[in-house]
Amino acid sequence: MNWEQLLSLKRFGDNHKRLRKEQDETRLGFEVDYDRIIFSAEFRSLQDKTQVIPLSQTDFVHTRLTHSLEVSVVGRTLGRLAGKQLIEKYPHLQNIHGYQPNDFGAIVAAAALAHDIGNPPFGHSGEKAIGEFFKTGAGKQYKSELTDKEYQDLCDFEGNANGFKILTESRLGREGGIRLSYSTLGAFTKYPKESLPKKPTTHIADKKYGFFQSDKKAFEDVANELGLISRGSDGNMSYARHPLTFLVEAADDICYTIIDFEDGINLGLIQEEFALEYLIKLVRDSIQTKKYHQLSTTQDRISYLRALAINTLINEAVSVFIENEEAILNGTFQTGLLDKSKYEAQIKDIINISVNNVYQSKEVVEKEILGYQVINILLETYVSAINNEYNGTASNYNKLILNTLSGSIDTNEDLIYKRLLSVCNYVASLSDSRAILIYKKIKGIAF
Structure with a gap:
């Protein structure tokens, strides 16, 4: 894969290319993507969708909307930092084509903003509930009328695939869906494959699926425009990820690791002393001890450590991305960025505590x-x-x-x-x- 093709400004539904040098710098096409997502009805509905705590009446607990906004902020920083180093490595992207470091940040921010737009109500349990209806419930009666892949789409109903449908599906008066750039659509798609075969390899791109059978041609169009590497065989559609997808995923991983943990502390599901100990392990290289001990409330202490932790993981994710950029472009990098992090053990400890104390709470x-x-x-x-x-x-x-x-x-x-x-x-x-x-x-x- 090559960056010139991966940074396509062409909009879904367009019949022509869009050149970076012809863009209005005050309203760049990748930034328009962000605006279109945030003004969509589907995005607004996230304000009343579960992140971790369903139907919470507590002010400081995150919904899908606040989570998505925070992921987009982290994603923008990840993209800009990576973009700066990529422009230095490939100066022709700027000198010949006109791309800027902030372009990378704009793509990642837009894709990150939309990353949960297809999620059903009640969090991930909502996805499972839809699937169970077709696997073991009344919907099982339709199995014989469907192809194997169509039935699998329903049995493993996937918010990521539903998100791709929302962003691209045409309807009367809205050809090309929300009409985002191909780059943003590519970066959005974490799992660029169809629902079968299920987990054919341990590659992270095969963990789930990213588009329904009804949207195969739409994703094939995206993949061809961006030059994504085909990984499919035996007539099954599968592609390598858009490289910036790894940064979108890292932004999500950083936020749910740290901020879901923070929600658990604020709700009293995780003891403050115990929780702070784990956060301090993650930020021991950047914490200012004197400043930390001046903070008198739980919320202030957690906020300070959260900011340091997010910054630490941002820099770490960018470092891993740049170190493995060649493998990512070749489609051979097989894990999430934070899985290669020197903080992997600390991250796993925090997630395990969140699973036991928050996700599985009564x-x-x-x-x-x-x-x-x-x-x-x-x-x-x-x-x-x-x-x-x-x-x-x-x-x-x-x-x-x-x-x-x-x-x-x-x-x-x-x-x-x-x-x-x-x-x-x-x-x-x-x-x-x-x-x-x-x-x-x-x-x-x-x-």
Whole structure:
């Protein structure tokens, strides 16, 4: 892969190239990507979607929206720092093509901003709940009507693939979806493969999948424009990652490692003294002991250590990225950047504490159970209504349900796969509170 092609400013849906030297410096194309994402309805809905603690009423607990904003800030810094060194290594990118270090930061920031845009309500348990509906629930009856890959899309419903659909899917009056640059779409796609074969290798790009069967051609277009290396075989579509995807992933890893840990401390799920000890291990080379001991509140101490920890991991991630840039361009770098970090042990310790004390806490588990019930009922209700309408057997109840969708789902779609996927896309678009509200209406629960 080469950087000239990877830094494509062409927008999804364009029929022509866009040159960096022709860009308006006051409103660069990669920065327009960021603006389009942040003003989209799908991004706004993240303000009421779970990050770790579902339906929390506490001010300082993160939602998907605040998490995404923080990841984009970290991503921008990662991109700029890496971009500065890449421009120095490949001066023709600047001298001939006009690229600047901040271009790299803008791409990573935009892709990082959108990284959770396809996630359903109730966090990762929402993805699992959709999958369970088709693996073991009422949706299992449709298996015989689907190809293996179509069925796998539903059984392993993936927020990353749903995000790619949101960013690229055309609809009336909005050709090319949100119309982002190919570079941002490439950097966004952490797992540039289809749902089968499942985890064919231990390469990090094979961990999950990044696009539905309905969007294969769209991603193939992105891959060809960017010159991504094909890794597929036997007719299966798979590509090497866009190099900047590693920085997007690192930004997410840094934020959830440190900030989910911080949320656990603030909620009292992790003891302050115990937690601070682990953070100090991570920042022992940069902490100013005198300043630290002047801080009198838990929140101030945590904020100080959090800032140092994020800065430490940013510099570490950029260092690993630059050291392995050749392997990344060749598609042979097989792990996340922080997996090669000298702080790997400290990071794993912090994550393990978060898993045991936060992700598996009683509050989180009980609300995930609620999420499973809500999503199952929504899917069962909508799938039944949509398919009965298509088959001409809709009951009056089915018709009432369809009236609430206001055209959000095409009931005339001939392919059962696309009808089922459209229901999943709709349910995934709901915020936590909206999903619960609809559930209560369907169940006749007073509210």
